[in-house]
Amino acid sequence: MPxxxxxxxxxxxxxxxxxxxxxxxxxxxxxxxxxLVCEIEADGLDNVAALAFDSNGALYATLERTxxxxxxxxxxxxxxxVVLSGLDxxxxxxxxxxxxxxxxxxxxxxxxxxxxxxxxxxxGVQQGEGIALAADGRLLVVEDRKTDGRLLRVxxxxxxxxxxHEPLANAEGVCASPDGGIWFVEKGASSxxxxxxxxxxxxxxxxxxxxxxxxxxxGSILVTEDRNRxxxxxxxxxxxxxxxxxxxxAPQMAVVGTxxxxxxxxxxxxxVLRCAGL
Numbered sequence: 663m664p665x666x667x668x669x670x671x672x673x674x675x676x677x678x679x680x681x682x683x684x685x686x687x688x689x690x691x692x693x694x695x696x697x698l699v700c701e702i703e704a705d706g707l708d709n710v711a712a713l714a715f716d717s718n719g720a721l722y723a724t725l726e727r728t729x730x731x732x733x734x735x736x737x738x739x740x741x742x743x744v745v746l747s748g749l750d751x752x753x754x755x756x757x758x759x760x761x762x763x764x765x766x767x768x769x770x771x772x773x774x775x776x777x778x779x780x781x782x783x784x785x786g787v788q789q790g791e792g793i794a795l796a797a798d799g800r801l802l803v804v805e806d807r808k809t810d811g812r813l814l815r816v817x818x819x820x821x822x823x824x825x826x827h828e829p830l831a832n833a834e835g836v837c838a839s840p841d842g843g844i845w846f847v848e849k850g851a852s853s854x855x856x857x858x859x860x861x862x863x864x865x866x867x868x869x870x871x872x873x874x875x876x877x878x879x880x881g882s883i884l885v886t887e888d889r890n891r892x893x894x895x896x897x898x899x900x901x902x903x904x905x906x907x908x909x910x911x912a913p914q915m916a917v918v919g920t921x922x923x924x925x926x927x928x929x930x931x932x933x934v935l936r937c938a939g940l
Contacts, residue, residue, distance in 0.1 A: 665922065692928070697939040700907070703925060704737060705933035712874070712915040713927050713934065714762070719873035719920040723927065723934065724752040725749075726914075734764060734776070746776060754793035755915070756801065758818060764791030767806050772836040779847065784816060786823040792835040792874060798843040802826075804833035805848055813846055813857065827857055837883060845883060847872035853897055854885065854892035865902040869896070874915045886913040890930055907937065 694700050711726035721737040722745070731886045746764075762776045771783035772790030791806035795928035797919035801818055806813035811830035816823050832849040839845065843855040849871050853864040873888035882899035883907075893910035896903055908911075911930035919925050924937040 664707060677679040679723055681692060690909060692910050692935065695906050695936060698906060698937050699939055700937040703934045703936040704742065705931050707934065710914065710927045710929055710932060710934060711753050712755040713917045713925055714757050715917065715919060718831050721919070721925065722755060722762065724755055726751055726753055728768065732933050753791055756793045756795060758801070759790055760797060761818070763793055763801060763818070765793050765803060767791055773803055773816065784821055786821070787814060787816065791833060792846070794837040794877070802836045802838060804830060804836045806832055806834065808832060827862060834873045834888070835885070837877035839877045839883070840879060841883055845875055845877060847875060847885065849888070854883070865895070867898065876916055882914045884914055888914065895926060901940065
């Protein structure tokens with residue numbers, strides 16, 4: 663074979679290999695790290711966002727649709743059922759006792775409580791996004807506002823609201839670690855932020871569009887990246903960032919189930935993944 667033709671074939675083969683790799687990364691499945699095995703737990707969930715397990719082990723999810731088309735759904739043995747409808751871009755979920763708290767990314771109220779029968783609005787919260795339980799039993803909420811968002815502490819009984827930090831730009835996730843530390847992320851920042859008595863400590867993690875946070879009992883923190891392509895699930899532990907899963911499509915909340923597995927809302931694939939082996 664002439665040298666010129668051989669070079670042409672080699673170049674063509676290299677181009678095809680790169681194209682195949684790019685297509686795989688764009689259209690291919692999630693890529694879990696060592697020890698993790700993922701499967702589809704549920705699909706057909708339009709704009710699934712947050713996940714939360716109740717005290718009986720039942721899984722709830724928000725479907726983050728606008729124009730009051732959003733829903734809160736509960737998974738059952740036979741499928742799923744709508745618990746609340748008419749919601750406007752519902753996002754975060756948190757159980758506190760027998761009450762479920764739901765944030766709304768649009769307007770005011772940005773926080774609603776649901777006890778299974780009636781709802782209660784917290785009008786002091788605007789464009790609520792991430793939500794977590796503080797060490798003292800109050801709620802932590804971040805507001806997803808462009809330049810004037812806040813990190814809030816809400817008393818769910820009295821409705822009193824304390825501003826812990828401001829301003830925030832497109833704040834997405836918040837969580838409280840077992841030692842009482844408060845952590846949050848902003849969508850445009852590449853760092854994980856830790857609120858301390860001296861102010862905010864930004865820990866650089868080369869994050870891209872960080873979204874939900876989940877502080878686990880062992881002191882580690884799960885971070886998802888809200889990216890349409892190449893999203894990751896990341897764990898921050900002992901001062902290091904570790905990628906657990908790659909090639910996710912707009913992953914949102916990641917929670918640990920009663921079975922010890924990870925459940926991840928993959929929004930742009932309208933499904934929930936179950937990943938064992940964490």
